[in-house]
Amino acid sequence: MTQKLSTHQPSTQALSFTVNGHKTVIEVDPIRRLVDVLREDMQLTGTKVGCNAGDCGACTVLLDGRQVCACLVPAAQAAGRELRTVEGLGAPDNLSRLQQAFLDHGAAQCGICTPGMLMAAQDLLDRDERPGEQDVLDALGGVLCRCTGYRKIVEAVLSVAQSTNDRPISSETLPNAGAVGSRMAKVDGIAKITGAEKYGADEWPADSLTLRVIRSPHHHARFQLGDLTAFAKVRGLTAILTAADVPGQNVFGVYPTGKDQPVFAEGYVRFRGEAICALVGEAETLAAIADGDVPIAWEILPALQGVAAATAPDAAQLHQTSPGNVLVTGRLSSGNAAGLLKTTEVVARDRFRTAFVEHAYIEPEAGYARRVDDRLEIFVTTQTPYMDRDEVALIMGLKPDQVRIIPSAVGGGFGGKLDLSLHPMIAIAAWKLGRPVRCTYSRPESMASTTKRHPAVIDIAVGADREGRLRAITFEGDFNTGAYASWGPTVANRVPVHASGPYEVDAITCVTRAIYTNDTPAGAFRGFGVPQSAIALETLLDDIAERLRMCPFELRYRNALDRNSVTASGQRLAASVGLRACLDALRPQWDAWRAEAVIHNQQAAAKKGTRLRRGVGVGCGWYGIGNTSLPNPSIMRVGLRQNGRITLYNGAVDIGQGSNTIMMQICADALGVPVTAIDLVAGDTDLTADAGKTSASRQTFVSGTALRLASEDLRRQMLRLANIVEPAQFRLADGSWVISDGQIEHQLYLSGLPTINEHGDLMVGEGRFDPPTSPLDADGQGIPYATYSFSAQLALVEVDIDLGTTKVLRIAAAADVGRAINPTQVEGQLHGGVAQGLGLALMEEYIPGRTENLHDYLIPTIGDIPPIDTYIVEDPEPLGPFGAKGIGEPALIPTAPAILNAIRHATGARITQVPATPDRLRAALRQMQEAAE
Ligand code: FES
Numbered sequence: 001m002t003q004k005l006s007t008h009q010p011s012t013q014a015l016s017f018t019v020n021g022h023k024t025v026i027e028v029d030p031i032r033r034l035v036d037v038l039r040e041d042m043q044l045t046g047t048k049v050g051c052n053a054g055d056c057g058a059c060t061v062l063l064d065g066r067q068v069c070a071c072l073v074p075a076a077q078a079a080g081r082e083l084r085t086v087e088g089l090g091a092p093d094n095l096s097r098l099q100q101a102f103l104d105h106g107a108a109q110c111g112i113c114t115p116g117m118l119m120a121a122q123d124l125l126d127r128d129e130r131p132g133e134q135d136v137l138d139a140l141g142g143v144l145c146r147c148t149g150y151r152k153i154v155e156a157v158l159s160v161a162q163s164t165n166d167r168p169i170s171s172e173t174l175p176n177a178g179a180v181g182s183r184m185a186k187v188d189g190i191a192k193i194t195g196a197e198k199y200g201a202d203e204w205p206a207d208s209l210t211l212r213v214i215r216s217p218h219h220h221a222r223f224q225l226g227d228l229t230a231f232a233k234v235r236g237l238t239a240i241l242t243a244a245d246v247p248g249q250n251v252f253g254v255y256p257t258g259k260d261q262p263v264f265a266e267g268y269v270r271f272r273g274e275a276i277c278a279l280v281g282e283a284e285t286l287a288a289i290a291d292g293d294v295p296i297a298w299e300i301l302p303a304l305q306g307v308a309a310a311t312a313p314d315a316a317q318l319h320q321t322s323p324g325n326v327l328v329t330g331r332l333s334s335g336n337a338a339g340l341l342k343t344t345e346v347v348a349r350d351r352f353r354t355a356f357v358e359h360a361y362i363e364p365e366a367g368y369a370r371r372v373d374d375r376l377e378i379f380v381t382t383q384t385p386y387m388d389r390d391e392v393a394l395i396m397g398l399k400p401d402q403v404r405i406i407p408s409a410v411g412g413g414f415g416g417k418l419d420l421s422l423h424p425m426i427a428i429a430a431w432k433l434g435r436p437v438r439c440t441y442s443r444p445e446s447m448a449s450t451t452k453r454h455p456a457v458i459d460i461a462v463g464a465d466r467e468g469r470l471r472a473i474t475f476e477g478d479f480n481t482g483a484y485a486s487w488g489p490t491v492a493n494r495v496p497v498h499a500s501g502p503y504e505v506d507a508i509t510c511v512t513r514a515i516y517t518n519d520t521p522a523g524a525f526r527g528f529g530v531p532q533s534a535i536a537l538e539t540l541l542d543d544i545a546e547r548l549r550m551c552p553f554e555l556r557y558r559n560a561l562d563r564n565s566v567t568a569s570g571q572r573l574a575a576s577v578g579l580r581a582c583l584d585a586l587r588p589q590w591d592a593w594r595a596e597a598v599i600h601n602q603q604a605a606a607k608k609g610t611r612l613r614r615g616v617g618v619g620c621g622w623y624g625i626g627n628t629s630l631p632n633p634s635i636m637r638v639g640l641r642q643n644g645r646i647t648l649y650n651g652a653v654d655i656g657q658g659s660n661t662i663m664m665q666i667c668a669d670a671l672g673v674p675v676t677a678i679d680l681v682a683g684d685t686d687l688t689a690d691a692g693k694t695s696a697s698r699q700t701f702v703s704g705t706a707l708r709l710a711s712e713d714l715r716r717q718m719l720r721l722a723n724i725v726e727p728a729q730f731r732l733a734d735g736s737w738v739i740s741d742g743q744i745e746h747q748l749y750l751s752g753l754p755t756i757n758e759h760g761d762l763m764v765g766e767g768r769f770d771p772p773t774s775p776l777d778a779d780g781q782g783i784p785y786a787t788y789s790f791s792a793q794l795a796l797v798e799v800d801i802d803l804g805t806t807k808v809l810r811i812a813a814a815a816d817v818g819r820a821i822n823p824t825q826v827e828g829q830l831h832g833g834v835a836q837g838l839g840l841a842l843m844e845e846y847i848p849g850r851t852e853n854l855h856d857y858l859i860p861t862i863g864d865i866p867p868i869d870t871y872i873v874e875d876p877e878p879l880g881p882f883g884a885k886g887i888g889e890p891a892l893i894p895t896a897p898a899i900l901n902a903i904r905h906a907t908g909a910r911i912t913q914v915p916a917t918p919d920r921l922r923a924a925l926r927q928m929q930e931a932a933e
């Protein structure tokens, strides 16, 4: 995280090279990173920066036809050579075959890795016209993707090599109805595959200053600032910002009553990475200053790391309002679970531990702010523009409408960009200095200072009767929320509802706590605690099955929630409960894979010295869509202009999951027009209504329903204008709509009509949807969510019992999404969820101060992800748009349990701590052997 002092004295020289076929001569410092020359000096921002350390491959370009990381190449090395970047592959109206294949196969989700992937693939295809799958895995092995699970990227490259590019339906060919359910290509896909998309670091006003944050190198400390004014003057800085420069309240947090994190610390820090002050000036001036140069005197305090330290009787209290360092507790109680456990025939119990998990989106936090008269404009990577707007306004002491958030394209979020990061700092700097100010976090800074998945310690017991029916569960979970609250209350309240898993159970008691520590703040991360609780429960279900000599798959099927089931929170599920359908889809593979694994292991055992064992595991998951028992509204608008064009004002930020496309599909079919008649305005708080945050798998269900209502509203207005009643057909002819009821045709002449707003709309349809829920009582009883998505997965693994390594050979993933608005995107979400679940199970563990980069913190690479068979189950949700629910989080929840249960099937070893690294797996195998002796 610490910025090192550069002792290099910059001097420039003229370098000549060819870029995308054009001879270029540029005056630069020859040791500057090539990627900086491309992006900053030549405005070729298609080449991305994810780490600046050779770890992520986002900066991959071709130098004399071979892939290199442009962040590791000094500019001088390009002299006299041919350089090719994504901008040189093809243009929006003339895509290369490879780009077209990426678009058609849905190989770009957020798209931040896409330029690097494309260049690495192009290198391969230039050398080998007919590569096989292993060649693709090898060639793309240096480029990380956090969204796609890589499989659609592999498919896309192979389709070019094998000339089997099956084009999906393009938006041009879609009729008035039929967008929903089609595999329409992403509406923002071309920008992503040509390098034209603008992420947080890709755009800045020409006269921008740069901001860099100085952060605590200590987990817990007091500090005193030295003479910063003198330091700024001597070092040529424009300003140094501290807590004293915050015009409004120096505190933020996602809950109105729980704001506890300072923008700049005031003499006391609670975690390594906390912001102390910010240097503002020219980029070269900042580069010459090391963090340690800034005059700060430290008094290091003992750090409370982990929940055991923070809940010890003599532990220091980290926040005045939280005795015992307990931020919040969650609770659910239904029936007498403890009593039932005493009389239940079979009881399994254990303690489980999970680690901090880093989001590892490839785009670090970035953006710029500028003052426009008495308003602030902030262009920034975010999942939640309206929450950002309101929080920044409080910090700035401004009214919310004085702040405009313009979301950049988002290079991955997964929950990590729901919290403020650089927003208030660039806002304060731009406001105070009257100049635009930009900032891009370094990879170590991003990892040290932003939120993580909560580590959990879970004590759980599960009881079942002889038929395998679940009778009782007791669950106690402590979640390490780190130094600040962030989304800790959400986790503490969501887990109790989901702790029973997607199963019927007679009685359950669940108590959760979010505990303050001196660790990195934990926040929202795909699942809000549910993936952790699923690991614990699903492992014990295999214990129960083993003791009952029952098939683990059958045990789950027997207990699965179904229509009219009553959940642990007392909610009767009236519709859209597709778990059994998911299991039905997986059953043939379960039977076949289990049988094959048993034969493989028998043969392996018979052959001495063969140490590879195979196993198959199953896991199930469910996920309540949207906020837990809290208002969760979304407002969407659709306008009609004089030229007949429809404008979709979409405040639901697309973070790569594809909501821009999904919304266009919903709008088209609800309005009854072709997608090509619709223009998209996305995200900007000045232009769109508040559609809520992009999290909790809510946008398709909540904003999609709001949009359906808005589109129907506009349709009604247009019909009224035409004096035609339903059923009617819309047709665009010469810039005006022709509406027909089958007998009469009426042409809407729009050019003479008055506009009703500054956007030029003649009429606007508006829809608002807030899913019907009810508050939970003291026992957690009520209706926490209007609907749930369900999922089930199988994992086939191969374990090396000597080395303790696990290779996942195959995954089968089924999900009930209500209705797949776009099956390609549902598959993409399933693939991406599986990849993150695999990382959670086997390799990912963030340790504050030790794994703050992408070479010490491992995420799955293209070679780690096996073939994934997907099964989309559509049990329609009556409230959802065209029956749709959500898929983001349910895609991930069953993966880790399925893998852990597969390891157990392969080896007999029960894993109770993730990630199941080779040392932990070997320890579990040893323990098992010792117990048997
Ligand atoms: S930015 Fe160059 S490898 Fe990550």
Ligand code: FES
Residues within 6 Å of the ligand: 107, 108, 109, 110, 111, 112, 113, 114, 144, 145, 146, 147, 148, 362, 411, 412, 656
């Ligand atoms: S699409 Fe690859 S990182 Fe997002």
